[in-house]
Amino acid sequence: MTEKLFYENAYLKECRSKIVDILEENGRIKVVLDKTIFYPEGGGQPSDTGTIDDLKVSYVYEDNGIIYHCMEDRPKNKNVICKVDFKKRFDYMQQHSGEHLLSGAIFTLFNGNNRGFHLGKDYVTIDIDIEHMDQRMVKRIENLVNEYICRNSTIETHMVSKSESKKFPLRKPVKNGLKNIRIVQVPNMDCCACCGIHVSMTGEIGILKILKVERYKKMTRIYFKCGSRALEDFQEEHRIIMDLSRDFSVDTCHIEDSINSERNEIKDLLVENKHMRQVLAREEAKNIMENNSSNIILKGYDRKKFDQIKLIASIISKEESKKCILILYSTLDNRVLFANNLNVEINCGKLFKDNIKDFDGKGGGNVHQAQGAFSVKDDVIKFSNFLYSSVVSTVS
Known part of the structure; x- marks a missing residue:
């Protein structure tokens, strides 16, 4: 059994330990100590990291009371100095403690139960068995949690038996089969069984x-941040708001109005642009039909995107008086369109499938139409010319 110093003092950053055993498994070294300050992954909280004799500890886990410290290098000494990455440790303590108060507030206000907890590097979530939460509920929860934090109450831990645990106001029952139960309690705020480590006072959480919030499997998933994470998030969002305020030349309170005005203007411009694209496509389609006596048309564009080419092809294909085979390509985005509405047996999709890879392209389609994309300009031109030659020889 490894002595768990992190339960005795969660703020301990360094200790001297003795190596009990060193195992090697799949190229990974696992060190067992007589006592440790490294918290092993558990209770939704990731493991600590740090060093043993200045050698990196990347992951820590517990199995049958023994704590294994996973390392890349084997320590040389029997007696070693352990140092925990306390910045990461304290961050986890803040987030985990905040999660307890958040779960307690939800249980108090709406009788909602925490069904899942994830403490990750980038975000923290809990899953609550309430299918829908509106913003009014969210605001009430957030306000109550931060009221709890401001009380700066002591976060207590108790190691008790299963029978003794029944004396505590637990918000959820203890799992069966447990003999010794660690209870984390903040009087009049939250109380539940938990193996994680927490800050000593609620005030150390800072803010939540x-x-x-989003619906998740008939529940509500809540994303939140505490302490330093919340501060960094606010600082980044404040930077963005100030940049927008400068860009729009308005006070921060008028940014939303300015953005809405710009959005409406963009919508109008998009409608106008769509109309102009259709007008230009019709003109180009008319020009192609009037100036090409052949029913096999090959044409490339270096200033039109593929969407414009597809629009031109669509207009021509609907013209009953001009049945043809179209090979239109764009060197602006290196894509080609191949369409056949002639009464000739040319399978556009098969022709692509059988040959496009020879030109370093990707694409496909059906009997009547296919399209492909290429990395470089020369390949789309070569493949388009190949299609034209293939069609001419077939039609002839």
């Missing part, structure tokens, strides 16, 4: 900010 709910970022968003």
Whole structure:
């Protein structure tokens, strides 16, 4: 059994330990100590990292009371100095403690139960068995949690038996089969069984900010940040807001109005642009039909995108008086369109499938139409010419 110093003092950053055993498994070294400050992954909380004799500890886990410290290098000494990455440790303590208060507030206000907890590097979530939460509920929850934080109450831990645990106001029952139960309690705020480590006082959480809520498997998933994470998030969002305020030349309180105005203007311009594209496509389609006596048309564009080419092809294909085979390509985005509405047996998709890879392209289609994309300009031109030659020889 490894002595768990992190339970005795969660703020301990360094200790001296003795190596009990060193195992090697799949190229990974696992060190067992007589006592450790490294918290092993568990209870939704990731493991600590740090060093043993200045050698990196990348992951820590517990199995049958023994804590294994996963390392890349084997320590040389029997007696070693352990140092935990306390910045990461304290961050986890803030997030995990905030999660307890958040779960407690939801249980108090709406009788909602925490069904899942994830403490990751980039975000923290809990899953609550309430299918829908509106913004009014979210605001009430957030306000109550931060009220809890401001009380700066002591976060207590108790190691008790299963029978003794029944004396505590637990918000969810203890799992069966447990003999010794570690209870984390903040009086009048939250109380539940938990193996994680936490800050000593609620004030150390700093602040809790709910970022968003979403429906998840008939529950509600809540994303939130506490302490330093919440501060960094606010600082970044504030930077963005100030940049927008400068760009729009308005006070921060008028940014939303300016963005809405720009959005409406963009919508109008998009409608106008779509109309102009259709007008230009019709003109180009008319020009192609009037100036090409052949029913096999090959044409490339270096200033039209593929979407414009597809629009031109669509207009020509609908013209009953001009049945033809179209090979239109764009060197602006290196794509080609191949369409056949002639009464000739040419399978556009098969022709692509059998040959396009020879030109370093990708694409496909059906009997009547296919399209492909290429990395370089020369390949789309060569493949388009190949299609034209293939069609001419077939039609002839």
